Amino acid sequence: MTENSISSDRNRADALIREGRYEEAIEIYRRLTEARPEEDSHLLTREGFHPLASEAFTKAVAAEPENPRFLLHLAASYTARDLVDLAAAALRRAEVLTGSAFGKPRPAAG
Known part of the structure; x- marks a missing residue:
């Protein structure tokens, strides 16, 4: 996919959502997330398609398991769906990778 086609x-x-044609919009978002899961998952979250966002962020985590950013977004998508245990597990994984529950390295003790 080229940047123009994306x-x-x-x-x-976006136009389909404004028209209330959600199923068609979901298919487009699904195709976009398959091409670029880490970026286009945000679109799904923004539009409230949290189950699809969780699926896309899960794929992004599988592709880059050492990327805490994807884990944080996965946790947020789980939280939006009230899947607290899954969100907590994703946050714990991010904390193990970074030493911080917020996905940022903790400052060195001085």
Whole structure:
């Protein structure tokens, strides 16, 4: 997918949502997340498609298991769905990777 086609697909999906054509928009978002899961998962979250966002962030974590950012976004998508145990597990994994529950390294003790 080129940047132009991605942008065009995003615009089309946004228009479909405004028209209430959610199933068609979901299919476009699903195709976009398969091409670029880490970036387009945010679109799903923004539009309230939290189950699809969880699925996309899970794929992003599988592709880059050492990336705490993806784990934090996965936790947020789980939280939006009231899946507290799964959100906590994702946060614990991010904490193990970074030494902080917020996905940022803790400052060195001085």
